[in-house]
Amino acid sequence: MICPKCGSEYIKKDGSTYRKQQKYQCNSCKYQFTENSQNRIMSDKPKGKLIIQCDEMWSFVGNKDKKYWIWLALDMSTREIVSAHIGDRSQDGAQTLWDSLPPVYRQCAVCYTDFWEAYACVFPKKRHKAVGKKLGKTRYIERFNNTFR
Numbered sequence: 001m002i003c004p005k006c007g008s009e010y011i012k013k014d015g016s017t018y019r020k021q022q023k024y025q026c027n028s029c030k031y032q033f034t035e036n037s038q039n040r041i042m043s044d045k046p047k048g049k050l051i052i053q054c055d056e057m058w059s060f061v062g063n064k065d066k067k068y069w070i071w072l073a074l075d076m077s078t079r080e081i082v083s084a085h086i087g088d089r090s091q092d093g094a095q096t097l098w099d100s101l102p103p104v105y106r107q108c109a110v111c112y113t114d115f116w117e118a119y120a121c122v123f124p125k126k127r128h129k130a131v132g133k134k135l136g137k138t139r140y141i142e143r144f145n146n147t148f149r
């Protein structure tokens with residue numbers, strides 16, 4: 001058990017609440033808390049900024065004459081694919097990817113892409129950051145693409 005305020009391990013029991021919950025007090029900073037508040041603090045994940053990476057890759061689907069582009073959007077913190085779309089490598093492809101993003105991402109997320117111009121035409125400037133491949137920001141999704149392929 002540690003103090004939720006200062007992280008000190010010097011905790012003493014400090015009576016109980018009217019709901020019969022054990023109360024504690026920190027010997028270091030005198031902060032009073034219950035077991036419940038400790039649990040809440042432990043299970044609350046810090047909410048970081050939403051960051052997604054978008055990338056497009058080509059693949060043969062069905063017969064080998066037809067090349068398709070697979071558009072992917074990856075949440076950087078959960079490593080989940082939040083949007084995927086198969087089509088051609090046009091502005092329509094980028095538009096469909098954008099449209100199928102969950103609304104919270106369209107409103108809040110910063111979207112990292114490469115310099116493919118379709119993204120810049122479709123993604124709002126405020127939400128969009130084009131980064132060179134050398135910078136490594138799109139490296140993770142490219143690795144995913146390689147395993148996907």
Ligand SMILES: [Zn+2]
Binds near residue numbers: 006008027
């Ligand atoms: Zn403390």
